[in-house]
Amino acid sequence: MAEYLDGRSLTSGSGSGLPLLVQRTLAKQVALVECLGSGSSGGFGGEVWRGIWHGENVAVKIYFSRDEAAWARETEVYSQLLPSRHDNILGYVGSDMTSRASCTQLWLVTQYHPLGSLFDHLNRSPHPLTHHQTLNICLSIANGLLYLHTEIHGTRGKPAMAHRNLKSKNILVKTNGGCVIADFALAATQDRLTADRVDLRQGTKRYMSPEIIEQTVNVECLESFRRADIYSLGLVMWEVCRRCISNGVALEYAMPYYEWLPSNNQEPSIEEMRKLISLDQRRPPLPNRWHSDPTLAGMGKLMRECWHGKPAARLPILRVKKTLVKLAASDSRVHLPLD
Template identity: 55%
Template sequence: MAQCSILVLLLLAPKAFRCGAEDKDNPSRFQCVCEGNSCGRPVCYGQACFASVIQNGEVPVYRKGCFNGEDQSGMMCKTSPSENQVVHCCNGDLCNRNITAMPLLSQAPKGEPIEYSVEMLIIVVVSTVIVLIVLSLVAVLICRKIHQNRMQRLHARDAENGAIDGLIASNVGDSTLADMLDHSCTSGSGSGLPFLVQRTVARQITLMECVGKGRYGEVWRGQWQGESVAVKIFSSRDEKSWFRETEIYNTVLLRHENILGFIASDMTSRNSSTQLWLITHYHENGSLYDYLQRNTVDTVVCLNFALSIANGLVHLHNEIFGTEGKPAIAHRDLKSKNILVKKNLHCCIADLGLAVMHSQTNNQLDVGNNPKVGTKRYMAPEVLEESIQVDCFDAYKRVDIWAFGLVLWEVTRRTFSNGIAEEYKPPFYDLVPNDPSFEDMRKIVCVEQQRPNIPNRWFSDPTLSALAKLMKECWYQNPSARLTALRIKKTLGKISNSLEKVKMDC
């Protein structure tokens, strides 16, 4: 502000000395040198002479002249020099003639660097630490409040079912899980045990051994009243998958011999942390992925595997209408690790944490709120290209068909003919790394349009040759050209019947 005032007054100074030029015989005024754009004459007359320089941007502005009024000269001449402007005043005729303007700014005092004291630094550090501690405490309190709200919602849900733990526990009594599940199905619910029975069963389970681990958490073999059960313990960051799977498993009429049997779900506080449990039937053979690594199979078992998986997929994909019906469901993460092998060497589909539901009654598509999109190795081309119609339920069913074709390829590789079977390998094992990226899979499947290799030996066996043709019809680049789950089931039935006729003829 001061610099602007000085600049204005210096610009006005020539007008002042032009007025003073008429008073050149006045002994109280001095003759001064006048230099600058506004000077009309080489000399002026005033109360004092001056020489100045003002740093206006990168170019300094130099002036010489005179001050006409005492107030004006007093204010300007008493202004302290700075690194941006300097005014030098003198009294006497032509006293400003020999003042060199260039060195004026170099004589002005420069700004001093700010020095921080040790005390100031300590105050800043301590204040920062205190703020971080306070924020951490607030975060802990918020987390505890969220946990309390979860538990309250769980208790409220139990209360809505109109029962108390003691009464339900007495009802459970010495019943087996099969008894209770049969009762729940015949009593009309068709979706599993009542919530309070689920919680009672969950809290009576003893964990025996860990039988599997994954990104979702762990799977344990547990025991309830002498019966083995599988306990899937979700990590806290995967709560959405636990909630979604619980929601879908409690769907009416979801129970099916080729869908993993659901027993109970429980959110409970153990060891001062929230644990999310999903309790299902236990199958000691483990996943299809594990089984194929340990064993080869014959064509009969191969077809059992394929037909049972197709049966489960048909049940999921089809909507059952009526008050005791079920919505249509697409799995979205079908793979050999999410399929279990039962004692009778049939399969059941598991892990519905990413499933999508659709009901024709209200044409509502329920995709849940889980941001995950499945396993990259098993992703269909439209998922990798991000061109899938996300508002079309049939698009999700076609994604399942693509994955089914890959699972069928895994099983068929381990099926021996003429005493030969390939070692277990995952789909695209020879084309992408062990943990392929999204871009790795997109390049192979979408750009190069490659498919898993079909060994030559399959074409010498009628069953394996028919399966090779079937899986290729699941792998069309165009999703709408792929087979439906029902068509796959019927085709597999025909292949199985042909195999039986061959054996009877032999």
């Protein structure tokens, strides 16, 4: 049991590449306890539950049969990521198909994080973030994205991947204050891009980069999607840093581009986003008071280098990580183990 939860899983040996736990028994071993939410914007139309599996809390993402392709894709991605678990990627337990009330359900079982998504955490927490908490969040997301973007060779290897739907709702907060990246239904590898035509309309429009919105991106090149992830990362860092207290002040939580979009909770259209980020070249504004705080001033500069209109001008994820490490090291309020 412990070895599953800390990730030393085996593959089935059938050559399918799917983990041992894709089998028709996992759902029978999980007792669903409470519904944590149902379908969000950006594609997933199912439900997420907290369940108990062998006495441990797990999260159960339930897809309905119309979303079988997304479930199968996410299962496949997790099985590719599985050989070497990562602290900042959501831990995978297994997948299963089951029938409830004569309806087919496709289950994806993962580790459970009681604090929920980064979006929920930034919204709900009555307390603003300290500089330590802010950099802990940002650095852990960068570490997760660095792992995802990097090809690792050898028996515990993995292909380089792009996430394609990075946003605060797809990042979960751990009890230690760091984060894990989740939701890999749209994740792309170079092999996948070569074999299949990618649908650029999939994803969350608010977080789409200009070249995805404009459909000028090279859809056969993984690097172009990694650069689009960096744009989204810039927006997520902006969401986090707004909640950071500086000179006694922190701003309320806000979604990126909230000033210009008529309804903050609704998903904007492609046309609204095109006008905003391509034609009008808008980006989220950086608060003036950040200028007098070296860490937040550095974060603001980093965001601008992530959400640059030209994909080639955006920083690669390793540069983002190194910049965050430098900012953390030069701020006496931040105490992180910096590798």
